[in-house]
Amino acid sequence: MTRFAESTITFPYKRSLGPVVGAFMTALTDKRILGIRNGKDILVPPMEWDPTTGAELAPDFVEVGPVGTVESWTWVPTPSVQHPLQHAFAFALIRLDGATTPLLHAVDGGSSERMVEGLRVAPRWRGTRVGRIDDIICFVMGEVPETDGGDTGAAQEPVQRMDYHASITYRNPVPAATDRAVVASRNRRLLGLRCPRCERVYAGGKGYCPVDAVELGPECEVDLPTVGTITNFAIVTPVSYPGQTETEPFVRAFVLLDGTDVVIGYSPVIELPADEVRVGQRVAAVWASPAEEHDQEGGMGGAWGSLLGWMPNGEPDIDDPDLVNRIF
Amino acid sequence: MIARSPENAISRDIAVVGWAQTEMVRHTDKSETELLMEVITDVLTQLDLTRADIDFTCLGSCDYITGQAFSFVTNLDAIGAWPPKRDSHVEMDGAWALYEAWLRLQEGDIEIAVVTGSGRSSTGDPMLIYPMEMDPYFLAPLGADPLTFAALQARAVIAAGIADERSMAEASVRSRGKGDVDALLATDYLREPLHRHDVPPITDGAAAVVLATGPRARQLVERPAYIAGLDHRTECHNPSFRALDDSPSTRIAAEAAGLGDAPVEVAEVQAAFSHEELLLRRVLELGDDVVVNPSGGALRSNPIMATGLCRIGYAANHIFGGGNRALAHATSGPCLQQNLICILEGP
Numbered sequence: 001m002t003r004f005a006e007s008t009i010t011f012p013y014k015r016s017l018g019p020v021v022g023a024f025m026t027a028l029t030d031k032r033i034l035g036i037r038n039g040k041d042i043l044v045p046p047m048e049w050d051p052t053t054g055a056e057l058a059p060d061f062v063e064v065g066p067v068g069t070v071e072s073w074t075w076v077p078t079p080s081v082q083h084p085l086q087h088a089f090a091f092a093l094i095r096l097d098g099a100t101t102p103l104l105h106a107v108d109g110g111s112s113e114r115m116v117e118g119l120r121v122a123p124r125w126r127g128t129r130v131g132r133i134d135d136i137i138c139f140v141m142g143e144v145p146e147t148d149g150g151d152t153g154a155a156q157e158p159v160q161r162m163d164y165h166a167s168i169t170y171r172n173p174v175p176a177a178t179d180r181a182v183v184a185s186r187n188r189r190l191l192g193l194r195c196p197r198c199e200r201v202y203a204g205g206k207g208y209c210p211v212d213a214v215e216l217g218p219e220c221e222v223d224l225p226t227v228g229t230i231t232n233f234a235i236v237t238p239v240s241y242p243g244q245t246e247t248e249p250f251v252r253a254f255v256l257l258d259g260t261d262v263v264i265g266y267s268p269v270i271e272l273p274a275d276e277v278r279v280g281q282r283v284a285a286v287w288a289s290p291a292e293e294h295d296q297e298g299g300m301g302g303a304w305g306s307l308l309g310w311m312p313n314g315e316p317d318i319d320d321p322d323l324v325n326r327i328f
Numbered sequence: 329m330i331a332r333s334p335e336n337a338i339s340r341d342i343a344v345v346g347w348a349q350t351e352m353v354r355h356t357d358k359s360e361t362e363l364l365m366e367v368i369t370d371v372l373t374q375l376d377l378t379r380a381d382i383d384f385t386c387l388g389s390c391d392y393i394t395g396q397a398f399s400f401v402t403n404l405d406a407i408g409a410w411p412p413k414r415d416s417h418v419e420m421d422g423a424w425a426l427y428e429a430w431l432r433l434q435e436g437d438i439e440i441a442v443v444t445g446s447g448r449s450s451t452g453d454p455m456l457i458y459p460m461e462m463d464p465y466f467l468a469p470l471g472a473d474p475l476t477f478a479a480l481q482a483r484a485v486i487a488a489g490i491a492d493e494r495s496m497a498e499a500s501v502r503s504r505g506k507g508d509v510d511a512l513l514a515t516d517y518l519r520e521p522l523h524r525h526d527v528p529p530i531t532d533g534a535a536a537v538v539l540a541t542g543p544r545a546r547q548l549v550e551r552p553a554y555i556a557g558l559d560h561r562t563e564c565h566n567p568s569f570r571a572l573d574d575s576p577s578t579r580i581a582a583e584a585a586g587l588g589d590a591p592v593e594v595a596e597v598q599a600a601f602s603h604e605e606l607l608l609r610r611v612l613e614l615g616d617d618v619v620v621n622p623s624g625g626a627l628r629s630n631p632i633m634a635t636g637l638c639r640i641g642y643a644a645n646h647i648f649g650g651g652n653r654a655l656a657h658a659t660s661g662p663c664l665q666q667n668l669i670c671i672l673e674g675p
């Protein structure tokens with residue numbers, strides 16, 4: 001039975017808005033909606049370029065709406081977590097008064113029976129607006145705009161950036177070879193897989209030989225030495241970003257295992273300060289104790305399981321100028 | 329628009345010589361790399377080739393679908409890239425990977441290319457993934473999803489008299505080879521005017537196509553499917569600015585690929601939603617004598633990132649089986665934003 005690993009990835013984008021979208025978003029904070037002139041057309045949402053020819057448009061803005069007419073719609077009976085409303089609603093193409101193109105937005109229509117082309121709708125504004133399209137929570141039926149909660153007014157400065165955070169949960173199959181490598185790591189074994197065709201050995205639970213494109217099953221397993229030599233390393237100075245937990249410079253080392261051709265890459269080092277790491281340094285694997293098993297913080301994770309990293313084993317350095325080339 | 333003239337004439341000597349696809353399933357236990365290993369081995373075995381015979385590979389896949397940054401690097405494990413070989417990747421359907429390989433083969437210094445498309449749509453919720461490919465300022469923050477856009481386009485196509493809910497249900501029954509139109513029309517809307525039968529299944533799978541040039545193609549198979557024309561065009565990314573009851577980029581690509589030069593017997597179009605098939609038939613001016621989607625199309629199985637490439641594979645099947653001329657269409661983006669047309673001909 002294949003095991004599936006669930007992971008949630010958040011995409012924390014900060015987007016520059018530029019002169020046209022920025023003007024639109026800034027106006028939203030003032031409960032105004034801007035279009036841009038393109039010949040006879042008034043484009044809403046405004047574009048920097050003519051959508052057909054790609055010609056740059058002058059920043060000739062025109063205030064439109066805020067009331068508009070539904071040109072087309074579809075009913076969303078079961079909203080997603082990303083949708084503007086968490087009860088059934090309509091997504092509609094709304095032609096705001098004065099615009100020549102329709103804007104996509106949500107209409108809080110109550111039921112699909114009430115939705116019809118030609119319906120007049122007005123925005124329901126958020127009380128606190130930051131310069132995003134969802135400063136308009138949705139549109140409501142009628143000619144009268146609404147504001148939800150206390151109105152904190154327009155932005156003091158032009159809005160130049162917006163945040164967009166999407167969060168998606170994925171379920172991916174875990175290859176059987178990876179699971180076997182994790183189990184072996186609990187017994188402080190570093191599992192390799194030897195290709196029956198080319199004899200190359202792979203670590204890290206890779207269940208196939210990429211050179212020969214053949215599967216490597218349990219019959220190909222070999223135990224790898226847990227002592228090796230640092231061939232190369234990088235000192236990473238962390239910059240802050242959402243999810244970053246490191247604050248101090250840290251090492252990622254490449255370790256060539258004794259008597260093999262296998263390099264374990266991007267490995268943490270333990271009890272070895274960044275300014276003392278050297279090419280040629282002799283190291284041994286450090287394993288999590290059973291108590292630490294469920295704590296992957298600082299460990300190598302994934303197919304490496306209980307392998308936390310590498311620490312000096314006290315043997316003298318190996319002096320080989322070619323070592324530095326081995327990062328694979 | 330680029331006119332076809334002798335000066336920029338394309339090489340007519342590049343052909344699809346074989347293709348393979350994995351089992352197309354709702355949910356596979358295999359990783360994307362494993363799917364590719366299997367399908368590349370399958371197509372090469374058919375042709376009595378090995379990975380060492382391949383001069384160029386181009387892979388089409390999407391990190392957002394896999395949920396893994398640089399997933400295409402892992403996928404390289406499937407091509408046997410040692411000793412080092414020429415390789416490329418497009419973050420698009422494999423049909424666009426084939427376009428790149430076709431361009432590359434025209435340089436004339438290599439003979440064989442492998443093109444793949446692969447995707448595991450079952451890894452995440454399409455409703456949450458696809459809004460990220462939309463306009464990042466006006467659409468993505470609203471969670472604007474592909475079903476919504478398909479429904480809005482369906483309404484436009486219906487309003488233009490190109491389709492109605494019944495003809496859409498008929499297209500669905502024809503594609504899936506099952507279902508009763510009246511019974512389907514009695515079901516609830518998923519996104520009005522779309523019912524569940526108008527919407528593609530979620531499919532995991534991969535496909536691989538082998539292209540070969542000149543004498544090598546004729547050596548490998550009796551009837552290579554020669555690429556007589558290949559072109560792709562795109563429209564504005566935001567459907568607000570497009571006529572949703574038309575597909576001008578499809579029309580221009582078809583013209584540039586030479587659709588009008590001679591009749592086609594078969595057309596494989598990437599219509600994931602039933603109304604798209606009816607719109608594409610209209611835009612491509614396919615008559616009743618053209619067999620559309622004998623494979624069942626994307627309504628039967630929709631392995632995202634391989635669906636378009638499979639259309640080229642099925643069109644090639646028509647040539648392999650003795651046919652003279654076939655059209656394949658692939659699309660990308662909301663409401664048929666970007667469209668590719670490939671015309672295949674027999675020797």
Ligand SMILES: [Zn+2]
Pocket residue numbers: 195196197198199200209210211212213
């Ligand atoms: Zn091997």
